[in-house]
Amino acid sequence: MDLRARYAMPTDEHGDPVVELRAFTHGLMPRSVPAMMERFCRDWRERGVDAWNAVDTRWQRGDADEDGGPETGWWRLPELLGDRFVAPLLDAPPGTCLWQPSVHHAVQCLLSSPEILAEHRRKVVVTENAFPSVFHSVQRWQDLLGLSLTVVPAGPRGFVDREAVLDALGPDTALAALSHVGFTTGERLPGAFLEEVAARTHEAGGLFVLDGYHAAASMPVRVRELDADLYLGGLLKEGSGSAGNAFVYLRDGLELTPRLTGWFGDAEPFAFRQAPEPHPDVRRRFLGGTTPVASMYHAVEGVKILLDAGLDAVREDALAKTTRGIARADAAGLSLRSPRERRRRGAMLILEVEAADRLCAWLKRRGVYTDSRQGRFLRMAPFVWNTEAEVDHAFDLIEEATRTGAHCEAPLPDAGGPVT
Ligand SMILES: Cc1ncc(COP(=O)(O)O)c(C=O)c1O
Known part of the structure; x- marks a missing residue:
C-alpha cells in the first residue's frame, strides 16, 4: 500500500528523515492540511460571523x-x-x-x-x-x-x-x-x-x-x-x-x-x-x-x-507490517507482549524488553520513533505511511541493541515535557 505520498514525512532537527512508528499517539500530518488551514483563514477573513451559517x-x-x-x-x-x-x-x-x-x-x-x-x-x-x-x-x-x-x-x-x-x-x-x-x-x-x-x-x-x-x-x-x-x-x-x-x-x-x-x-x-x-x-x-x-x-x-484506500486494505496493511515485526521479534528471541493472533491484534505491536525506556531513547537518537511504558514495554505501530524497509530497519536496530545491551547504558532523554 503506497499512501506515503499523501503524508508530510517527518524529519529530525537536522532535516534528516526519521521513521515514525507512533501512529497510536499522533498520526502524521496529511499533505492537504496546510491548504485546509489556509481555507479556514480565508473563510474567517472573507465571511466573518457569516461563516457560522455558510x-x-x-x-x-x-x-x-x-x-x-x-x-x-x-x-x-x-x-x-x-x-x-x-x-x-x-x-x-x-x-x-x-x-x-x-x-x-x-x-x-x-x-x-x-x-x-x-x-x-x-x-x-x-x-x-x-x-x-x-x-x-x-x-x-x-x-x-x-x-x-x-x-x-x-x-x-x-x-x-x-x-x-x-x-x-x-x-x-x-x-x-x-x-x-x-x-x-x-x-x-x-x-x-x-x-x-x-x-x-x-x-x-x-x-x-x-x-x-x-x-x-x-x-x-x-x-x-x-x-x-x-x-x-x-x-x-x-x-x-x-x-x-x-x-x-x-x-x-x-x-x-x-x-x-x-x-x-x-x-x-x-x-x-x-x-x-x-x-x-x-x-x-x-x-x-x-x-x-x-x-x-x-x-x-x-x-x-x-x-479512499478502503479500511479493509488499511487493516490488511497494518496486519502485514505487524506480522513482519513479530517474525523479526521471534527471530531475535524477543518477548512479544501484544497478541500474536491476527484477529486479536490492533495496529500496535508491543515488546517486553529490558530497559525499554532506554531502548526507546537509543532508537530515537538513530531516527526511529517508538515509545515505552513502565521501563518494560516498547510500543510501536507500523502504519500506512511506513514502508516494510522501515520496519526492518527498526528491528535491525532493536536486535543490535538487545543483543549487545548497548541501549542499557544510553542516557534517558530530556524530553522537555511529560508526554510519553
Ligand atoms: C483508549 C483511549 N481512549 C481515550 C483516549 C483519549 O481521549 P481524550 O483525550 O479525547 O479524552 C486515548 C488517548 O490516548 C486512548 O488511548
Missing part, C-alpha cells in the same frame, strides 16, 4: 473538494463530519455520529445523563486497563451518582479477563464500558465476546459503551454488529486529524439528556429562551458551548486518505 463545503470526499462544494456552515460541522467521515469508519447509519472535542467530553456527557441510572441499576463495569478518559471520569462521578464501580482485573499478560467481565455483568448493570483495543496491550476484543457483553448489559437495561480509540481508522468497525450503544473514539492517532477531534456514536433511538449539554445543544439556541430545551436530535445534545471550528478544518484529511 462556507463552501471543504469536507467532502472526492473531487468536489478541489473547488469547494455546496455550502454548509460552521454551525452544522459537528453533524456533517459525523455523517460523512465518522459513520463510514464505524459502518454507522446517518444521524448517529457527531464530532466531539475529546472522548473525555463525551463520557462526561454520558455520565451526566439521568437516563443511565435506575433505582436498582447502579453498577458500572470497566476493566483495569481502561483509559483515564473513561476510568477516571467514572470514579469522579461515582459518589455523586451513587455508582458501584466494578473494576475487572486484567488476566495473564495484561489481557482482558473475558470470563470475569461476563461474570461481573448482572441485573444491576447500568454501564459496561470497555476498550475495543487496549491501549496498554494492543489487544483487540473479539466480536463474539463484545456481542455477549452487549446482550448481558442490555438484558439488565444497561448501556454498552465501547472506547474504540485504537480501533476506528485502523480497521473496519461494524458498530451495529457489536451492538454498542455508544462508541467513542478520536481522529488524532491513525486518523491523522490532530488534536481537538474526537467523536461519539449514539445508537439510533437512544434517549439521553446530558446535563453537561450547552447552548449549542439546545433546541433553539438563538431564541435565547430562559428555560433550556434539549435539541430533538439526541446527538446534538452532546455539544457544549461554542464549538472550536479551527480543528475541524484538519479533522478528516487523514480519514479521507484511509477511506
Whole structure:
C-alpha cells in the first residue's frame, strides 16, 4: 500500500528523515492540511460571523473538494463530519455520529445523563486497563451518582479477563464500558465476546459503551454488529486529524439528556429562551458551548486518505507490517507482549524488553520513533505511511541493541515535557 505520498514525512532537527512508528499517539500530518488551514483563514477573513451559517463545503470526499462544494456552515460541522467521515469508519447509519472535542467530553456527557441510572441499576463495569478518559471520569462521578464501580482485573499478560467481565455483568448493570483495543496491550476484543457483553448489559437495561480509540481508522468497525450503544473514539492517532477531534456514536433511538449539554445543544439556541430545551436530535445534545471550528478544518484529511484506500486494505496493511515485526521479534528471541493472533491484534505491536525506556531513547537518537511504558514495554505501530524497509530497519536496530545491551547504558532523554 503506497499512501506515503499523501503524508508530510517527518524529519529530525537536522532535516534528516526519521521513521515514525507512533501512529497510536499522533498520526502524521496529511499533505492537504496546510491548504485546509489556509481555507479556514480565508473563510474567517472573507465571511466573518457569516461563516457560522455558510462556507463552501471543504469536507467532502472526492473531487468536489478541489473547488469547494455546496455550502454548509460552521454551525452544522459537528453533524456533517459525523455523517460523512465518522459513520463510514464505524459502518454507522446517518444521524448517529457527531464530532466531539475529546472522548473525555463525551463520557462526561454520558455520565451526566439521568437516563443511565435506575433505582436498582447502579453498577458500572470497566476493566483495569481502561483509559483515564473513561476510568477516571467514572470514579469522579461515582459518589455523586451513587455508582458501584466494578473494576475487572486484567488476566495473564495484561489481557482482558473475558470470563470475569461476563461474570461481573448482572441485573444491576447500568454501564459496561470497555476498550475495543487496549491501549496498554494492543489487544483487540473479539466480536463474539463484545456481542455477549452487549446482550448481558442490555438484558439488565444497561448501556454498552465501547472506547474504540485504537480501533476506528485502523480497521473496519461494524458498530451495529457489536451492538454498542455508544462508541467513542478520536481522529488524532491513525486518523491523522490532530488534536481537538474526537467523536461519539449514539445508537439510533437512544434517549439521553446530558446535563453537561450547552447552548449549542439546545433546541433553539438563538431564541435565547430562559428555560433550556434539549435539541430533538439526541446527538446534538452532546455539544457544549461554542464549538472550536479551527480543528475541524484538519479533522478528516487523514480519514479521507484511509477511506479512499478502503479500511479493509488499511487493516490488511497494518496486519502485514505487524506480522513482519513479530517474525523479526521471534527471530531475535524477543518477548512479544501484544497478541500474536491476527484477529486479536490492533495496529500496535508491543515488546517486553529490558530497559525499554532506554531502548526507546537509543532508537530515537538513530531516527526511529517508538515509545515505552513502565521501563518494560516498547510500543510501536507500523502504519500506512511506513514502508516494510522501515520496519526492518527498526528491528535491525532493536536486535543490535538487545543483543549487545548497548541501549542499557544510553542516557534517558530530556524530553522537555511529560508526554510519553
Ligand atoms: C483508549 C483511549 N481512549 C481515550 C483516549 C483519549 O481521549 P481524550 O483525550 O479525547 O479524552 C486515548 C488517548 O490516548 C486512548 O488511548
